[in-house]
Amino acid sequence: MDFTYCEFPSTVSIDTFKAYFNLTDVKLPKVGDKSVDTIQIPSEDQEDQTNQAKSLRHLVLDSIVENWSELPLYRQLGRREDRNYLLSHLDTQLPLQLLSAHIREDFFWQRCYGHRWRSAPLQARGRERPWINIYMERHVQEFIENMPTGDYEQDGNVQVVLDICAAYINQLEISFLQPAPPTTDANDHIPLDYLLSNLPDLRQLRLSYSTKTVGCNYQMGCNQLTVRDILHLTKGLSQCHELRTFCLHNTKLMPYQLRFLAHSLDKGCHHLTEMSLLHCAVGDAGIRCFLETCGKESFGTLTVLDLTNNKITEEGAYILSRTLRHVPLEKLVLRLNPIQSDGAAAIFNTLQVMPIKELDLGTCGITETITKLFMMLICQHTSLLEIDLSNNSLGEDFGKHLMKIISCNKLLERLDLRNTGLSLDMRRKFQEFLLKNVDRKKHEALKQKQRDKFKAMMQL
Numbered sequence: 001m002d003f004t005y006c007e008f009p010s011t012v013s014i015d016t017f018k019a020y021f022n023l024t025d026v027k028l029p030k031v032g033d034k035s036v037d038t039i040q041i042p043s044e045d046q047e048d049q050t051n052q053a054k055s056l057r058h059l060v061l062d063s064i065v066e067n068w069s070e071l072p073l074y075r076q077l078g079r080r081e082d083r084n085y086l087l088s089h090l091d092t093q094l095p096l097q098l099l100s101a102h103i104r105e106d107f108f109w110q111r112c113y114g115h116r117w118r119s120a121p122l123q124a125r126g127r128e129r130p131w132i133n134i135y136m137e138r139h140v141q142e143f144i145e146n147m148p149t150g151d152y153e154q155d156g157n158v159q160v161v162l163d164i165c166a167a168y169i170n171q172l173e174i175s176f177l178q179p180a181p182p183t184t185d186a187n188d189h190i191p192l193d194y195l196l197s198n199l200p201d202l203r204q205l206r207l208s209y210s211t212k213t214v215g216c217n218y219q220m221g222c223n224q225l226t227v228r229d230i231l232h233l234t235k236g237l238s239q240c241h242e243l244r245t246f247c248l249h250n251t252k253l254m255p256y257q258l259r260f261l262a263h264s265l266d267k268g269c270h271h272l273t274e275m276s277l278l279h280c281a282v283g284d285a286g287i288r289c290f291l292e293t294c295g296k297e298s299f300g301t302l303t304v305l306d307l308t309n310n311k312i313t314e315e316g317a318y319i320l321s322r323t324l325r326h327v328p329l330e331k332l333v334l335r336l337n338p339i340q341s342d343g344a345a346a347i348f349n350t351l352q353v354m355p356i357k358e359l360d361l362g363t364c365g366i367t368e369t370i371t372k373l374f375m376m377l378i379c380q381h382t383s384l385l386e387i388d389l390s391n392n393s394l395g396e397d398f399g400k401h402l403m404k405i406i407s408c409n410k411l412l413e414r415l416d417l418r419n420t421g422l423s424l425d426m427r428r429k430f431q432e433f434l435l436k437n438v439d440r441k442k443h444e445a446l447k448q449k450q451r452d453k454f455k456a457m458m459q460l
Contacts, residue, residue: 058085065089074102092116096139097164106131113138129170136168141175144190149180152190162198171204176212179222187219188228196236204245207233223252230257237261238268247306249278255289258282262293272299276306284316291323302327309336317343321350331358335388341369348373351381358386362416366392371401378402378409386414394420399427406433413438 064073077083092112109131177189209225317339344366399422
């Protein structure tokens with residue numbers, strides 16, 4: 001059987017093809033990205049394959065590929081094999097608007113991503129994440145990050161990108177922004193209001209106003225969020241009605257800016273479930289301004305709050321503890337904030353009325369004075385699964401008290417006590433208790449699954 005010009009589907013791997021065909025009996029071509037260079041083919045077969053003339057069908061397909069920018073035929077090709085050939089040979093440097101208007105196949109857009117960002121690792125994706133979405137999100141990210149403030153044109157280059165990419169943007173990550181030219185009086189960055197307002201399906205936003213490479217544009221304050229920046233940002237966020245995850249990191253936030261931010265997230269993002277303000281130097285004053293703007297019904301869907309490294313002290317922890325009672329948080333991270341033992345005590349008291357599952361208080365200046373409250377938390381809380389108290393001065397006495405009551409908790413799965421003054425042997429014993437909890441839960445889940453299966457069979 002001659003398979004010289006038989007294109008196998010682009011979704012089929014070479015290994016699968018090798019499993020069904022004997023390579024000594026068939027001849028395989030080198031077809032675009034589905035190359036079989038790694039397959040050992042006898043030299044005589046290679047010579048015959050090289051000297052064999054192309055069929056008329058493939059000559060026509062080659063012509064379609066060469067002239068695709070003038071006549072973009074794809075859906076008009078009836079055979080799956082012809083489409084696969086086209087996807088394997090089509091130039092990935094063709095205008096993005098032309099490609100997106102005619103091609104949706106994952107194989108082609110994965111190929112485009114790999115050709116354009118060769119050094120960047122391919123992003124992980126689930127079945128619900130088409131490669132065209134991943135490509136467009138990376139394209140918009142690069143467009144924003146590399147745009148000088150003087151080149152911003154809302155009705156020009158920004159509108160062109162939105163027309164092509166907006167329908168595919170579900171996640172957006174902006175790692176840095178270009179600084180303003182030193183000739184300008186203000187340190188404003190490009191406005192993000194129009195861009196965010198025109199991404200109707202945006203669900204995740206990770207943003208930083210930091211500057212990685214400033215070159216000759218460096219000036220004092222070019223990394224700071226200005227009044228104009230926060231007004232444009234909050235205006236855009238107020239229109240992101242489908243936003244689920246918001247992260248602002250490595251950007252210093254002033255108290256009045258947090259007031260604007262809280263108002264826009266509360267009024268515009270009604271489905272927000274995760275909020276992270278990382279390394280933003282919020283401080284106690286910022287926490288107070290943020291929470292004073294919110295009401296008791298604000299952030300009713302928020303389940304994850306991450307405030308890592310924000311200079312929050314025990315005062316800020318008290319303010320948080322009073323407000324968090326009305327928020328259905330499942331994960332709270334206060335890592336690298338000097339809340340001390342008093343702040344941790346306030347948080348522990350609040351957790352008793354919350355459905356919290358993960359708590360991170362690593363490197364918070366907590367001492368052994370918190371021992372009694374923590375023991376009460378371990379014994380009484382009914383939903384905590386993970387606790388991180390690493391890099392706090394707890395001491396051996398804390399570990400001895402915990403050893404006496406740890407067996408009372410049947411839910412806890414992870415307890416990080418590294419660099420807390422506890423011996424390695426004691427931490428190993430804690431780990432053994434936690435592993436028993438994990439195994440017990442797996443066994444109970446398996447038994448419940450069997451019972452459900454039996455009930456379903458009985459109903460039949």
